[in-house]
Amino acid sequence: MSENQHILSIDQGTTSSRAIIFDVKGNNIATSQQEFPQIFPEDGWVEHDPEAIWSSTLEVSREALKAAQAKGANIVTIGITNQRETTVIWDRSTGLPIYNAIVWQDRRTAELCSKLKEQNQEDKVTAKTGLLLDPYFSATKVAWILDNVDGAREKAERGELAFGTIDSFLLWRLTDGQVHATDATNASRTMLYNIHDLQWDNDLLELFNIPASLLPEVKDSAADFGTTSADIFGAPIPIQGIAGDQQAASFGQTCYDAGDIKSTYGTGCFVLLNTGEKPLASKNRLLTTIGYRINGKTSYALEGAIFVSGAAVQWLRDGLKIIKSASETEAMARNLPDNKGVYLVPAFTGLGAPFWDPHARGSIYGLTRDSGPEEIVRATLEAVCYQTRDLFEAMVDDGIEPKALKVDGGMVANNWVMQFLSDTLNLEVDRPAVAETTALGAAYLAGLQHGIYKSLDDIKENWKLDRSFTPVMDEATRKQNLAGWDLAIKRTQYQ
Numbered sequence: 001m002s003e004n005q006h007i008l009s010i011d012q013g014t015t016s017s018r019a020i021i022f023d024v025k026g027n028n029i030a031t032s033q034q035e036f037p038q039i040f041p042e043d044g045w046v047e048h049d050p051e052a053i054w055s056s057t058l059e060v061s062r063e064a065l066k067a068a069q070a071k072g073a074n075i076v077t078i079g080i081t082n083q084r085e086t087t088v089i090w091d092r093s094t095g096l097p098i099y100n101a102i103v104w105q106d107r108r109t110a111e112l113c114s115k116l117k118e119q120n121q122e123d124k125v126t127a128k129t130g131l132l133l134d135p136y137f138s139a140t141k142v143a144w145i146l147d148n149v150d151g152a153r154e155k156a157e158r159g160e161l162a163f164g165t166i167d168s169f170l171l172w173r174l175t176d177g178q179v180h181a182t183d184a185t186n187a188s189r190t191m192l193y194n195i196h197d198l199q200w201d202n203d204l205l206e207l208f209n210i211p212a213s214l215l216p217e218v219k220d221s222a223a224d225f226g227t228t229s230a231d232i233f234g235a236p237i238p239i240q241g242i243a244g245d246q247q248a249a250s251f252g253q254t255c256y257d258a259g260d261i262k263s264t265y266g267t268g269c270f271v272l273l274n275t276g277e278k279p280l281a282s283k284n285r286l287l288t289t290i291g292y293r294i295n296g297k298t299s300y301a302l303e304g305a306i307f308v309s310g311a312a313v314q315w316l317r318d319g320l321k322i323i324k325s326a327s328e329t330e331a332m333a334r335n336l337p338d339n340k341g342v343y344l345v346p347a348f349t350g351l352g353a354p355f356w357d358p359h360a361r362g363s364i365y366g367l368t369r370d371s372g373p374e375e376i377v378r379a380t381l382e383a384v385c386y387q388t389r390d391l392f393e394a395m396v397d398d399g400i401e402p403k404a405l406k407v408d409g410g411m412v413a414n415n416w417v418m419q420f421l422s423d424t425l426n427l428e429v430d431r432p433a434v435a436e437t438t439a440l441g442a443a444y445l446a447g448l449q450h451g452i453y454k455s456l457d458d459i460k461e462n463w464k465l466d467r468s469f470t471p472v473m474d475e476a477t478r479k480q481n482l483a484g485w486d487l488a489i490k491r492t493q494y495q
């Protein structure tokens with residue numbers, strides 16, 4: 001392993017684009033980040049301008065490269081990780097998108113999903129893809145664009161259009177239209193990819209009425225995806241790792257053995273459990289998905305997705321305006337001896353796993369005359385922990401017994417939340433020294449393909465603990481808290 005080799009990791013997220021340069025030990029050498037506008041054209045619709053995604057990605061990458069090169073860094077390979085499911089369709093001849101990117105949070109296809117469920121299509125879809133008939137995934141978003149953009153379907157039938165998740169769109173742009181590809185993790189979130197046969201599924205393409213000519217080639221997560229065209233970063237650099245952001249976080253957390261589990265607390269919260277070489281079907285509406293594919297070998301994962309976690313803290317700041325910054329919440333929650341019976345269910349865009357209720361909306365229960373900002377703040381933080389526990393309960397019922405949980409994402413800086421999480425789950429919670437595990441995971445994939453790392457064991461040596469949280473709460477308090485939460489969830493559900 002030569003020490004003067006560095007990796008550019010591009011992390012294109014829901015609210016911002018980030019570029020980080022890592023050295024071979026996984027140390028962060030330079031970072032650049034840019035937020036870009038969220039577009040809400042109608043109730044429940046969420047879009048991004050693909051050009052804003054591209055320009056912010058390009059700028060942060062160039063800035064991080066410049067800063068790292070000034071320190072003598074030698075960038076040899078690129079990894080890409082991305083917000084998953086978000087759907088772009090572009091014209092193959094011009095490279096221009098024919099519509100905004102429809103974001104994973106977008107609910108506009110809820111009716112189509114309900115209609116397909118009524119036609120008893122869900123079991124078939126789940127058996128093939130490991131997913132559920134929910135607007136979250138790409139398939140119905142692709143169909144919507146084809147049906148609603150003038151001339152799109154005809155162009156698609158003529159093979160003039162390309163579909164991609166964000167990784168695929170960036171890859172196309174970075175290679176100047178030379179490469180139309182994605183990796184197996186991103187493909188597994190489209191609801192068009194058969195996670196058992198490892199190919200695009202003709203039945204599903206027919207069900208969603210999507211021409212196969214739109215689809216990218218699916219490669220391993222560590223693979224030779226192409227080389228950036230020379231004008232982009234001054235010299236061509238190979239792109240050698242791609243994974244959806246939650247899978248990349250799991251890879252960065254070195255969850256390589258069956259039973260390893262991580263939870264990422266960013267805008268939403270995503271728990272991924274490595275289930276090894278066999279896909280595990282959940283009885284509890286958790287998702288079966290591809291964790292990574294390396295050397296043609298697939299590692300599967302069970303996933304619980306919660307749509308809102310850090311986003312609820314942003315709402316306290318920007319919507320309710322009862323805090324000025326996210327970090328204030330820690331002292332406010334700590335100030336109260338208990339939650340005073342107040343529960344907040346942040347179902348702003350419906351409930352994700354294990355309830356999958358797109359029509360539910362947020363609620364607060366147990367308010368009294370003396371409830372104030374501190375109670376609401378604490379209830380918001382507690383909710384993130386209770387929702388994680390709902391996922392764990394589903395996993396335990398699926399036969400999994402997690403031994404410890406690795407955590408990452410912006411919210412894990414909050415020590416109060418981490419302790420309450422450990423208490424609520426009654427489980428050890430481990431926070432790593434490098435919090436940017438998503439970007440790190442994409443860097444590791446690229447580094448593996450480039451030959452910087454010879455094996456997963458090489459990478460494992462880089463993982464370092466920052467702090468471990470162990471349960472201290474008594475059983476009676478835990479039970480009482482959970483009983484209050486369970487009631488709040490029941491009252492919030494729409495279906």
Ligand SMILES: Nc1ncnc2c1ncn2[C@@H]1O[C@H](COP(=O)(O)OP(=O)(O)O)[C@@H](O)[C@H]1O
Nearest residue numbers: 013266267310311313314326327409410411414
């Ligand atoms: N100390 C904190 N306490 C609670 N929430 C926090 C804290 N710091 C950051 N957050 C929340 O974490 C989120 C940012 O995490 P990040 O991993 O950067 O998100 P994403 O990658 O999804 O944009 C924000 O929603 C913010 O509200």
Ligand SMILES: O=P(O)(O)OC[C@H](O)CO
Nearest residue numbers: 013014083084104266267
């Ligand atoms: O961009 P993030 O970190 O909010 O992650 C989004 C997820 O990939 C959606 O499935």
